[in-house]
Amino acid sequence: MGYIDEVLERVKTKNAAEPEFLQAVEEVLETIRPAIEANEEKYKKEALLERITEPERVVRFRVPWVDDKGQVQVNVGYRVQFNSAIGPYKGGLRFHPSVNLGIIKFLGFEQIFKNSLTGLPIGGGKGGSDFDPKGKSDREVMAFCQSFMTELCRHIGPDTDVPAGDIGVGGREIGYMFGQYKRIRNAYEGVLTGKGLTFGGSLARTEATGYGLLYITEELMKCHGESMEGKTVVVSGAGNVAIYAIQKAHQMGAKVVTCSDSTGWIYDSEGIDVELLREVKEVKRARLTEYAAARKSAEYHEGRGVWQIKCDIALPCATQNELHLEDAKQLVANGCKAVCEGANMPTTLDATKYLQENGVYFICGKASNAGGVATSALEMSQNSERLSWTFEEVDSKLKDIMVNIYHNIDDAAKRYGKEGDYVTGSNIAGFEKVAEAMTAQGIV
Ligand code: NDP
Numbered sequence: 001m002g003y004i005d006e007v008l009e010r011v012k013t014k015n016a017a018e019p020e021f022l023q024a025v026e027e028v029l030e031t032i033r034p035a036i037e038a039n040e041e042k043y044k045k046e047a048l049l050e051r052i053t054e055p056e057r058v059v060r061f062r063v064p065w066v067d068d069k070g071q072v073q074v075n076v077g078y079r080v081q082f083n084s085a086i087g088p089y090k091g092g093l094r095f096h097p098s099v100n101l102g103i104i105k106f107l108g109f110e111q112i113f114k115n116s117l118t119g120l121p122i123g124g125g126k127g128g129s130d131f132d133p134k135g136k137s138d139r140e141v142m143a144f145c146q147s148f149m150t151e152l153c154r155h156i157g158p159d160t161d162v163p164a165g166d167i168g169v170g171g172r173e174i175g176y177m178f179g180q181y182k183r184i185r186n187a188y189e190g191v192l193t194g195k196g197l198t199f200g201g202s203l204a205r206t207e208a209t210g211y212g213l214l215y216i217t218e219e220l221m222k223c224h225g226e227s228m229e230g231k232t233v234v235v236s237g238a239g240n241v242a243i244y245a246i247q248k249a250h251q252m253g254a255k256v257v258t259c260s261d262s263t264g265w266i267y268d269s270e271g272i273d274v275e276l277l278r279e280v281k282e283v284k285r286a287r288l289t290e291y292a293a294a295r296k297s298a299e300y301h302e303g304r305g306v307w308q309i310k311c312d313i314a315l316p317c318a319t320q321n322e323l324h325l326e327d328a329k330q331l332v333a334n335g336c337k338a339v340c341e342g343a344n345m346p347t348t349l350d351a352t353k354y355l356q357e358n359g360v361y362f363i364c365g366k367a368s369n370a371g372g373v374a375t376s377a378l379e380m381s382q383n384s385e386r387l388s389w390t391f392e393e394v395d396s397k398l399k400d401i402m403v404n405i406y407h408n409i410d411d412a413a414k415r416y417g418k419e420g421d422y423v424t425g426s427n428i429a430g431f432e433k434v435a436e437a438m439t440a441q442g443i444v
Helices: 003-014 019-031 033-037 040-045 048-052 101-117 138-152 171-185 205-223 240-251 274-283 289-293 325-333 349-357 371-384 391-415 422-440
Strands: 057-066 072-083 089-095 123-129 161-164 232-236 258-260 264-268 298-302 313-316 338-340 361-363
Touching: 003 019, 003 033, 003 040, 003 048, 019 033, 019 101, 019 349, 019 422, 033 040, 033 422, 040 048, 048 422, 057 101, 057 138, 072 089, 072 101, 072 138, 072 161, 089 101, 089 171, 089 371, 101 123, 101 371, 101 391, 101 422, 123 138, 123 161, 138 171, 161 371, 205 240, 205 313, 205 338, 205 361, 205 371, 205 391, 232 240, 240 274, 240 313, 264 289, 274 289, 289 298, 325 349, 349 361, 361 422, 371 391, 391 422
Parallel strands: 089 123, 089 161, 232 258, 232 313, 313 338, 338 361
Antiparallel strands: 057 072, 072 123, 258 264, 264 298
16 A cells, blocks of 8 residues: 555544545545655655644633523634644634534645645644524624633734634624733734734735635636636625625626525526625625515525536635535536635535546635635734735735746646646645645654
């Protein structure tokens, strides 16, 4: 058995109850095979793959809080500090009832390579809780966030680990957590990113993941002789990533005709009205039925279904494993040219394979959604120098980063004879830098 297969077996045995983590490890190790085989003896002796698949540290903790009826509730909190070879741990916090250790480990593992691809000095981590902010009052969300941070603050710091938002964690939650950190540690420092603009946040951070997704998609299309102008785009999700992806796609002259949430989806033949969507989702925190009620051209459907709509480009921006093999078949049959992931691992492995084998350009999330964490790293830089950059300055750096990522992953794929395979290109380009840093730092 070769080295990669030995490690895969070992990871499967040790983490049998964590399917998402196994899926992520398998995808990365399978695609970096050529880079590993070129240095197999050295990596095996250093147990590099065993080390890179084992988090440096996992923290799991109790989060007790009191609801509006005076009842004590208990949730579980996690922080997985996966790899600090190239910088302090960096990665979001997810608050969603589906959160468990396996999901946080999958996200933390992906984050190592994503952060490496940005070209910025940030290691990989992820955290969160099974707390569901939906339907909770502001006071309840604050009580939870304060309790969560009371424990988390022992493990993080501006040069150690700098969390950000993710599903269920937006500006409101980051604000409450920052306040509690400052109070306990008596330190005003850049320990979280995605902060409000009045207390150290960066302009363009809110928009960054969605905008970055469109910058890399535009570069991909450009390098294949096409533009975004006049393209029909389908988007899933209606959260932070989806909203700003839709906004930027429209600015580029494309038309986005769908969005979705966890209960249903919208088809809007006139193109999604972003301001209305923001009002429904960001301000009212309501369901998409409210969007449909306010707009004549919109149809609301229960369940999932955005991938059946004919499009040139598909952008999954909701959650993991939301684009399945049958969806991939439908996209190909409808003539879709490109799928770029806004969410983390939204496309299943068999769907990815089908898209690639049928000539669809496919960019995986660790490259295409890296704009969020890259801009978080720019927020860290601004906090360190105690300055704020303009929107245009941050946005132009973001665009440069995304264009660079495209060319790095394209070059890495070509170097290993896999031209056009951007998954292989992303994993190899991300891996090489981390592996070199780990080797240079010795056995730690
Ligand atoms: P939000 O919480 O803002 O939005 C998530 C959206 O996806 C909502 O519309 C939500 O629906 C929907 N959704 C969540 N879970 C499910 C589910 N199980 N089934 C169907 N729909 C679901 O999160 P973000 O936009 O921040 O994150 C979306 C994805 O992008 C995640 O995979 C995240 O990890 C990834 N990502 C986010 C970054 C960021 O900067 N925010 C950076 C890089 C990646 P509902 O409204 O009903 O909850």
